[in-house]
Structure formats: C-alpha cells, structure tokens
C-alpha cells in the first residue's frame with residue numbers, strides 16, 4: 267500500500283505515447299483519409315497543418331493529457347460538411363487502423379473509440395425520417 271497520493275493507474279494519454287505519439291498517429295490518420303476517395307472530398311481546401319494540430323490537441327485533451335482544447339465546438343466545425351453515418355464510420359476506421367499501426371494495444375484502441383463514438387450524433391447530418 268502506498269501513501270495514496272497518486273493513483274497507481276496510467277493515463278490513456280501516456281499509453282498512446284503522449285503528445286508526440288498522438289501526433290504521429292494523427293499524421294498517419296489524415297494521410298489515409300486524404301487517400302480514400304470515399305471521404306477525401308470533405309477535406310478539399312483544408313489547411314491540414316492547422317487541422318492536425320487541432321486534432322492532436324483534441325485527442326490529447328480527450329485522453330487525459332495536459333492540453334486544453336479551446337477550438338470551435340465539434341458541432342460548429344462539422345455541421346456545414348453534411349457528414350453521413352457511413353462516412354463517419356469510414357473515417358473512424360482510418361483512425362482505428364492508424365492507432366493499431368502506431369502500436370497502440372487493442373484495448374486502448376477500444377478506449378479511444380469509446381470516447382469518440384458518442385460524438386457521432388453531433389457530427390452527422392442524416393436526412394430526417396418521415
């Protein structure tokens with residue numbers, strides 16, 4: 267038993283390799299997205315350097331790192347894009363592959379996805395059912 271001042275568990279952020287580990291996975295991720303004709307059209311005329319920086323900060327913040335995400339709300343930055351449910355899944359598939367290729371363990375990949383999947387309803391615009 268220790269003195270109880272620090273819980274003996276590691277942060278998801280640290281297990282992802284901290285800021286530099288997340289940044290490498292994000293670079294891999296956008297390379298895949300840009301190469302995928304199903305979704306690359308969403309990213310036309312986008313400043314990728316800025317986008318990668320914002321995504322790195324967002325993921326660092328979401329996984330318990332010291333960064334604080336102060337960008338636009340995800341709803342604001344995505345609503346003009348009209349993202350479909352299937353395209354959301356395609357993009358998260360690329361994120362999954364990028365994390366696996368970066369050496370992230372299966373259970374940590376699941377933990378990242380568990381943080382992001384609940385955001386789907388805010389990011390997609392499906393036609394309203396009659």
Ligand code: HEM
Nearest residue numbers: 305308309312320321324337338343349353354357382385
């Ligand atoms: C949970 C999943 C997602 C997260 C956490 C996420 C996160 C982000 C973040 C943090 C930004 C930067 C916002 C800013 O610069 O203020 C961004 C921008 C963007 N995202 Fe996502 N995103 C997700 C899913 C998607 C999907 C599925 C697509 C397309 C199919 C997409 C397309 C874009 C585009 C095109 C931008 C740039 C918008 C602009 O600069 O006008 N995102 N996203």
